[in-house]
Amino acid sequence: VCETESDNQPLSDNQQTNCEYFVDNLFEEAQKVGSKCLSPTEQKKQVDVNIKLWKNGFTVNDDFRSYSDGASQQFLNSIKKGELPSELQGIFDKEEVDVKVEDKKNEVCVSTKPVFQPFSGQGHRLGRVSHIKDFIEKYQGSQRSPPFSLATALPVLRLLDETLTLEEAELQNAVIIQRLQKTAEPLRELVEH
Known part of the structure; x- marks a missing residue:
């Protein structure tokens, strides 16, 4: 395995030979094991993953990784076997993935800005209006959460039937607003204490 040097110091001749x-x-x-180098006309227009193998590490879609990291070694071993790494299988579940590996072993990767990933969290499927309400209550905490109703943004329509699916209520790509119901209880609690 290639060794990485800190501060982009040049590798020794022995390290360079090992890396090459x-x-x-x-x-x-x-x-x-069957991986092919395809010409541009043979390639399908699906999800592209670009891997560049540098003198001091490698990049996956411009995200730098060290050769010495255990997860990186597993990733590269999968590529070596002609398999899609499990990390990419999880990201691209249903798409056809075109992995392009580029040889840059004679060049040092200069650190770039970290790749912006807009959402790296976990999604929640919401199938019914009641799921939206349950989701809000779960994250607000059920202890003394104020009563609320749900409505669409424009036009403003209250969502009263919680048994409808999002499709039946025509809420795909809609903005849902949580409207707190007006109560005098918080004021009474302050006056009593």
């Missing part, structure tokens, strides 16, 4: 061997071996092994 590693990158060359990765290409050879991947081709042996």
